[in-house]
Amino acid sequence: SQQGEEDPQALSIQEGENATMNCSYKTSINNLQWYRQNSGRGLVHLILIRSNEREKHSGRLRVTLDTSKKSSSLLITASRAADTASYFCATDAEDSSYKLIFGSGTRLLVRP
């Protein structure tokens, strides 16, 4: 079952602009992760944020976590055409930290 929703479902921006994607989840978590998936390919792990963290940075990525609202956001700054992909948040299941439950995903298109 899916943990929650991501919005927007699809996002189209111009190269150089920032892209913000949001994720909401339903249950309490230990960690929240963001993954990227190019069309027809496997998943690439982007960043993990723990439940006791509020913000984390990795290169052009910035992730926030608000456990009171059960939501997270992924910001990609200075986007590039190569950032075009689907982005998924994933939370650990209640019975296992390694069992991930994925959000519905955001399809990002960065126009050159």
Next chain:
Amino acid sequence: GAVVSQHPSRVICKSGTSVKIECRSLDFQATTMFWYRQFPKQSLMLMATSNEGSKATYEQGVEKDKFLINHASLTLSTLTVTSAHPEDSSFYICSAQSLHGTGEIGELFFGEGSRLTVL
């Protein structure tokens, strides 16, 4: 980083046949592997948890007799779609948890996926 290999990457089969998909951890041992299913433009849905040496644990709504999972060694889990039908056409992705990890959630690695098309 650790590598998880899936084979085949693409398979086309006739309705009624069975298809086996392999998930291998190439440079680490994995006590637990997870199988996901993904329909076009949709998210990954967890199908089952595969435990080495024991029966798989299936998520609600997943037919265990339809999707047979075997995890016979610490480096290999297989998913067999039995008597496949067109509605089984999907992208199947596995992930593997490292045996010798420190318990960090980051030690979870994904395969490249296997696209099944049932005619």
